[in-house]
Amino acid sequence: MTGNRRALALSMGDPAGIGPDLALAAWTNRAELELPAFLIIGDLAMLAERAELLGLDVPLVETSPEDAVAKFGIALPVLPVALAKPVIAGTPDPANAEAVIEAIRLAVELTTASRTRAVVTNPIAKSVLYASGFGFPGHTEYLAHLASETAGHPVMPVMLLAGPDLRVAPVTIHIPLRQVAEALTTQMIVETAGIVARDLASRFGLKAPRIAISGLNPHAGEDGALGSEDADIIVPAIAELQAAGIQAFGPLPADTMFHAEARENYDAAICMYHDQALIPAKTLGFHDSVNATLGLPFIRTSPDHGTAFSLAGKGEARFDSLVAAIKLAAKMANTEAETKILHALSRV
Structure with a gap:
């Protein structure tokens, strides 16, 4: 069947x-x-x-x-x-x-x-x-x-909030905010963004998805004045993603990356912690956003x-x-099936 x-x-x-x-x-x-x-x-x-x-x-x-x-x-x-x-x-x-x-x-x-x-x-x-x-x-x-x-x-599961105006995934999820900086690693960002990019291609039909990466600190660290994590953890992750052929860019200040004009530049955003991702997702699409688990x-x-x-x-x-959620699940299933068929045909 x-x-x-x-x-x-x-x-x-x-x-x-x-x-x-x-x-x-x-x-x-x-x-x-x-x-x-x-x-x-x-x-x-x-x-x-x-x-x-x-x-x-x-x-x-x-x-x-x-x-x-x-x-x-x-x-x-x-x-x-x-x-x-x-x-x-x-x-x-x-x-x-x-x-x-x-x-x-x-x-x-x-x-x-x-x-x-x-x-x-x-x-x-x-x-x-x-x-x-x-x-x-x-x-x-x-x-x-x-x-x-x-x-x-x-x-490794990745939580993607998908709405009509925004797709966004947090790197860290259900941990206290005071633990985020200690828990965050370059590898976590690379793995999260990599899974999002892969599933956007295979299950959403986006062949070369553009991935925006947020900063952790205000103004993405302000060149180190507001914290070193952006330069020490996030910048190397973006470089690694780009080296792998993924269209990732940032780190972007989280307070300016979710307005309408900014959203036109990416297919999904990766944020460093739960509320940084879910506040814009639920503000833009409280009644029609979907939680899709990738990976x-x-x-x-x-x-x-x-x-x-x-x-x-x-x-x-x-x-x-x-x-x-029902419609997105069916659409993702259809896209994944079509992607597998096209992949199989390309190998013939």
């Missing part, structure tokens, strides 16, 4: 959050939104109860991944993963953490086995998973663990927001970001 004959694998996320609401609403509007087929991995009873709570007429059908595309037009395909306890919308329960994790694992397993096209993950609440003994900082790290198990070697042997996207427990079950949550 290839291409559009396979569905996307969508994990349910935290069942007490808005993930189920978004999936149900997206399916309800599938024709108008021109959505590709997706298979939600989650609890059937929970989804039925949530649809009733939201007043949505969503027929649910338990199905295999192979039959999901055929069923998608008439019902929301579900691959069941049973929850341990009934769900109250807006009230997370660590007792259900195991099922949340299993839904993610299954999505990866199915996609790795080419039974589904890509992984799309609904939001999880890390604190809820931690209470059950979850040993990873977040979604991305767990996905990298699963990928490493399959590949047989460590896999994995499978495609993974996710809405760029959290569980929003306060909105769960109320019909107030916007599904823009999930819709964007």
Whole structure:
């Protein structure tokens, strides 16, 4: 089975959050939104109860991944993963953490086995998973663990925030700001930018992507007056990237690299820490940006927001970001397949 004959694998996320609401609403509007087929991995009873709570007429059908595309037009395909306890919308329960994790694992397993096209993950609440003994900082790290198990070697994931006006990736992610300067290395920047450049070519169809590299300190260090890290760590990374044939440039002052005219000069930006990247990404595209994890042997996207427990079950949550994540996952899968075909033909 290839291409559009396979569905996307969508994990349910935290069942007490808005993930189920978004999936149900997206399916309800599938024709108008021109959505590709997706298979939600989650609890059937929970989804039925949530649809009733939201007043949505969503027929649910338990199905295999192979039959999901055929069923998608008439019902929301579900691959069941049973929850341990009934769900109250807006009230997370660590007792259900195991099922949340299993839904993610299954999505990866199915996609790795080419039974589904890509992984799309609904939001999880890390604190809820931690209470059950979850040993990873977040979604991305767990996905990298699963990928490493399959590949047989460590896999480096890169978080790319992709919106209609900006693509940006942080080098360091979930660490305290005071630790960034100590953690940052030339090799980390080279590896992050290299993965972004490679995946922009293979999964986004950009043959020679232009990569802007931010500085760490204000004004990119002001020639050393505001810190030596830009000259000592970032400049050598850019030189190494350029020597490898990657169109990287910088370091650029982060306060002037995200306005409209500046963004015309690059296809993606690499920033040195979490908020330096995510503040402009969420400012420019809060409702329609997508979190795409690059560097994995499978495609993974996710809405760029959290569980929003306060909105769960109320019909107030916007599904823009999930819709964007679904569409981007399908587009990336199509582009990757086309790239592989062209590569194979070029070797004949």
